[in-house]
Amino acid sequence: MRQQFSRLIILLAGTASALATAAAVPDTLEQRIKACTACHAPKERHDAFFPRIAGKPAGYLYNQLLNFRDGRRQYPMMTYMVEHLPDAYLHEIAEYFSQQHPTPPPAQASAAGAATLARGRQLVLQGDASQKIPACIGCHGQQLAGVAPAIPGLLGLPRDYINAQFGAWKNGVRRAHAPDCMALIAQRLSDADVGAISSWLGTQVADAGARPAAGIALPLPLHCGSVPGSTAQVAP
Amino acid sequence: MKKWLIATGVLAVLAGAGAKVLLWPADDLGPPAAASSLGREQLIARGAYLAKAGDCMACHTTRGGVQYAGGRALQTPFGTIVSPNITPDRDTGIGSWTAADFWRALHNGKSKDGRLLYPAFPYPNYTKVRREDSDALHAYFQSLPPHRQANAPHALRFPYNQQVALAAWRALYFRPAVYQNDGAQSVEWNRGAYLVQGLGHCSACHSSRTTLGGSEEGLSGGLIPVLGWYAPSLTSNAEAGLGDWDTAQIVELLHTGVSPRATVFGPMAEVVRQSLQHLERADVQAMAVYLKSLPDTAPPARPAPRDTSETATRQLARGARLYETHCASCHQADGKGVPPGYPPLAGNRALLTVSPVNAIRIVLNGGFAPGTAGNPRPYGMPPFGPVLDDSEVAAVVSHLRASWGNDAPAVSALEVNKYRSVPLE
Numbered sequence: 001m002r003q004q005f006s007r008l009i010i011l012l013a014g015t016a017s018a019l020a021t022a023a024a025v026p027d028t029l030e031q032r033i034k035a036c037t038a039c040h041a042p043k044e045r046h047d048a049f050f051p052r053i054a055g056k057p058a059g060y061l062y063n064q065l066l067n068f069r070d071g072r073r074q075y076p077m078m079t080y081m082v083e084h085l086p087d088a089y090l091h092e093i094a095e096y097f098s099q100q101h102p103t104p105p106p107a108q109a110s111a112a113g114a115a116t117l118a119r120g121r122q123l124v125l126q127g128d129a130s131q132k133i134p135a136c137i138g139c140h141g142q143q144l145a146g147v148a149p150a151i152p153g154l155l156g157l158p159r160d161y162i163n164a165q166f167g168a169w170k171n172g173v174r175r176a177h178a179p180d181c182m183a184l185i186a187q188r189l190s191d192a193d194v195g196a197i198s199s200w201l202g203t204q205v206a207d208a209g210a211r212p213a214a215g216i217a218l219p220l221p222l223h224c225g226s227v228p229g230s231t232a233q234v235a236p
Numbered sequence: 237m238k239k240w241l242i243a244t245g246v247l248a249v250l251a252g253a254g255a256k257v258l259l260w261p262a263d264d265l266g267p268p269a270a271a272s273s274l275g276r277e278q279l280i281a282r283g284a285y286l287a288k289a290g291d292c293m294a295c296h297t298t299r300g301g302v303q304y305a306g307g308r309a310l311q312t313p314f315g316t317i318v319s320p321n322i323t324p325d326r327d328t329g330i331g332s333w334t335a336a337d338f339w340r341a342l343h344n345g346k347s348k349d350g351r352l353l354y355p356a357f358p359y360p361n362y363t364k365v366r367r368e369d370s371d372a373l374h375a376y377f378q379s380l381p382p383h384r385q386a387n388a389p390h391a392l393r394f395p396y397n398q399q400v401a402l403a404a405w406r407a408l409y410f411r412p413a414v415y416q417n418d419g420a421q422s423v424e425w426n427r428g429a430y431l432v433q434g435l436g437h438c439s440a441c442h443s444s445r446t447t448l449g450g451s452e453e454g455l456s457g458g459l460i461p462v463l464g465w466y467a468p469s470l471t472s473n474a475e476a477g478l479g480d481w482d483t484a485q486i487v488e489l490l491h492t493g494v495s496p497r498a499t500v501f502g503p504m505a506e507v508v509r510q511s512l513q514h515l516e517r518a519d520v521q522a523m524a525v526y527l528k529s530l531p532d533t534a535p536p537a538r539p540a541p542r543d544t545s546e547t548a549t550r551q552l553a554r555g556a557r558l559y560e561t562h563c564a565s566c567h568q569a570d571g572k573g574v575p576p577g578y579p580p581l582a583g584n585r586a587l588l589t590v591s592p593v594n595a596i597r598i599v600l601n602g603g604f605a606p607g608t609a610g611n612p613r614p615y616g617m618p619p620f621g622p623v624l625d626d627s628e629v630a631a632v633v634s635h636l637r638a639s640w641g642n643d644a645p646a647v648s649a650l651e652v653n654k655y656r657s658v659p660l661e
Binding site: 035 | 298299300505506509566574577578601602603604605606607608612613614615616617618619622623659660661
């Protein structure tokens, strides 16, 4: 009986493996870019190394892929992944991720005090004219969900990731097409203000239905080389 | 006494002269320059094509930098060498170089001012290039927009930073000579040999180097210093020798980066993307014909006795389980893969080389095949470095090396760990 049972198991295992072999690998973009989704997973890891890229505007994502490929952003694994990929393919990949809208991640608990969070909220929603710091929503949209085609949303990003990006802008390690508006803003922000912004952003949860805005109230506060036509949209 | 002094002096002068002749031999002039039959536009186009064949851009352009403006730092075991600006800027580039100056660099490994060049510029290969091709390359580089960018100095350790050390190296390893056709071989074979040995500079990676950095030209494989990839032997059918490959498949691999039997990765992915995919099919075909003809010089493989200890068996069983979980959905349970998207692992020689570095690095880092005209949307492999620990990677790689007829020894967690810290770019 036992022998028969093990024969059955072997038979079933054999069938399963034959089926596995027969199952063709699907010719889909999802299948081709498993190298991307292994880290930028639909079920997000929510730590500093794997930021949420789903649902960000395609133009922004495409610019970042080029930035990694051409050395304007520094993360060796990303550079290694994209350095041999042609523009058209990177475009397609960016487009794919821009259309994904998984459930927004939960709020991050913050140990920052009420005063810090209030300062962060103020900088995000109003900016600080005395320091020439524009409000984040001035470019990133009233809902902070970004603006098509090239301005990213800011909610759902881990606090550590936001801190790391400001650090990289301050050090000149992260760059964008000139004029690099975020580098300029980063220079004007104190470390305490960076911490306040990232802490407050971390406590906010995106609306599940939020999408990048189609356009933004003009004028933009600064020239941004990554935003097509920004020069014409900036206040004189 | 005085006589003795004079004799010593004379001897010293003679020895010096002898050393000069030995270490600073006169330039090999090569054939005299002949007027090209090509018009200027055609000559430039020819040069642009040859610059692709030589992959000049790989070294003479930084990531995201101006094309051919140099500045890329090449790490070598002897220190850092910075590639120069070869745009036609008169002050910082090669704008003042004549075709003869350019030929001197390519053929004799000397700069316009007579300085000996470092063989990181692969002139032991480029010396084989014919004068008319050198002239076409010169015309092409002179046609580029000049870009003003001063060359950064090399940072080489003593004594490698001395010209006399370079002179000695050249006396040992460098003989200027243009490629000579082998009359016993076909036109196609000779074209392939010319490209492989010359501009293609395949031996710069696919040969072992002496401790002094001399390359033994034989395409017998070698570990690429600092980069930490193994460039397999092209003359051993146990490695990347192509004797038993179908010529069409060799062409496919070199031209598109993928083939039914293998996929290119690591530094070879860069070569395919930047150089080989841009060549005419006939030229890639010629290279394939030449490479396929190289005799198998490797000694017949001695079957390694399989380690049958309990530890080894347990490692393989663990590797098999991990393979089921992480690898089989793409590379299939039978290791046959789904080429060209997912290369077969059964019989894949990239996994079986004595040095397991390539297999380890691919499992750790994954990556995409190069995007080429023939394969514009390559499939990618996830990096498993963040998911698997050293002993798990070792188990998987050992399993790959010992399954489906593969028969190569196991690897250890220690070997895996060495390659976690190798720079990715």
